[in-house]
Amino acid sequence: MCPITNTNFSYSKTLMEFPVDFIRFLTSATRVVVLTGAGVSQESGLRTFRDAQDALWAQYKPEDLASPEAFARDPKLVWDWYAWRREAIKGVRPNPGHYALVEMENRIPAFTLITQNVDGLHRFAGSRNVLELHGNIQRVRCAECGTFTETWGDDTESVPLCVVCGGMLRPDVIWFGEALPRAELEAAVKASRSCHVYFSIGTSGVVQPAASLAYAARNNGSVVVEINAEPTPLTSKVDFAFHGKSGEILPDLAKAVWGV
Ligand code: APR
Secondary structure, three states, X not given: OOOOOOEXXXXXXXXXXXXXXXXXXXXXXXXXXXXXXXXHXXXXXXXXXXXXXXXXXXXXXXXXXXXXXXXXXXXXXXXXXXXXXXXXXXXXXXXXXHHHHHHHHHHOOEEEEEEOOOOOHHHHHOOOOEEEOOEEXXXXXXXXXXXXXXXXXXXXXXXXXXXXXXXXXXXXXXXXXXXXXXXHHHHHHHHHOOOOEEEEEOOOOXXXXXXXXXXXXXHOOOEEEEEEOOOOOOHHHOOEEEEOOHHHHHHHHHXXXXXX
């Protein structure tokens, strides 16, 4: 059972201190898992899905754009929406939160970064052991035969077609109602069930199965930490909660633990 009692901290930029027992625990941890969500990319200029006025799902209906049914109903609408998001992502760069996670990976023997983000910014920042649970928007594959392609025309009246079978191309992301990639999910569950410290960063914790990984870690006796701009359904279940911007908290944490 986890030795540390529940402590909630509202992090303000000037408060550089982290709880001593937390620092001590993280310093000695050799197996660490981090789950990230859209919040970790917010400071790079990408919109999240649920938390802000300009959140994507406040303006668009996920059922109209991010489901197999939506693609069957209006493939061009769905294709164009992902093309628009792909362009938005091309225009941004990782932020200090992404880079601090790279620093952590460089100093922790078994570090697993599980992300719900399809923006590819973790790898762009230099993260290596990344499990993309929801796919990657920069990858495109055939909706029929599954063939991946590096090139496709975006300036067409209709959805580009697969050169192998003629099927329509689609982004290699997981839509609502679709199963997650088996290998990534199994690796994520395995890592979460055997880590010393589990971080939930920049995610509202409402989308399954990703949201259940923290509980798998907790049931394993891991120290569970939340870093998020606001409390989530997970907050009351964690050992440490730091509420603020991940692009500020993570660099300070890396400095406090490893002096980087
Ligand atoms: N730093 C830390 N947390 C932040 C920041 C920030 N700078 N900005 C926003 N947040 C927090 C918000 O408070 C919110 O709790 O990030 C969370 C983002 O939550 P969502 O928008 O729900 O995104 P996410 O949890 O990643 O969504 C999960 O849902 O729509 C699907 O497939 C999509 O992967 C996505 C999944």
